[in-house]
């Protein structure tokens with residue numbers, strides 16, 4: 222049964238540019254995770270995105286595309302997640318690509334499938350930080366202000382704390398959780414063990430697990446149960 226994004230506690234993020242065997246993909250999709258997000262910062266094409274979508278569609282799990290380039294948008298996903306990088310130095314990544322996409326495709330988009338993400342990029346060494354030219358020199362107050370901007374100023378459905386590749390600071394995630402109202406808090410970055418997934422699940426509405434799928438599938442799969450059994454203190458719990 223496909224779960225609406227409001228119900229997502231745990232999601233796996235698959236990079237369409239990375240190889241994953243059929244057996245491993247089955248384990249990911251049948252793990253009990255709430256959704257599979259397909260997305261990456263480099264080498265994402267319409268071919269590898271479509272191929273990954275078709276493979277994920279063998280299973281009943283919800284499938285979302287996190288759009289990083291307009292040319293890799295393909296139809297058939299349950300949701301389209303559109304990041305706006307709040308701490309970019311270049312307006313292109315805040316609203317420029319979005320403007321171009323809406324100009325070209327706005328008339329044919331199903332907006333009920335589209336979710337905007339207020340994206341706060343927090344690991345300076347990540348591809349996403351480099352591609353989006355993000356200013357990651359932020360303290361907790363800066364990050365909380367971006368959370369308020371997403372929730373109370375721009376009214377975006379998702380605030381995404383993107384530590385991609387490194388494990389973030391649970392105290393900061395907790396501080397963000399404290400100020401969010403309607404925006405759903407996504408946490409992603411550096412989760413390698415179930416204990417870390419559980420720790421972040423205490424504060425984040427949705428925990429995103431990526432790289433460890435490719436590095437240690439067994440540990441990746443163990444994060445599902447850890448999140449589901451975590452005691453959520455989230456603002457939406």
Ligand code: 1GP
Pocket residue numbers: 234383384385386387408409410411412429430431432433
């Ligand atoms: C990346 O937030 C996700 O976009 C997950 O991060 O790959 O570090 O798990 P990791």
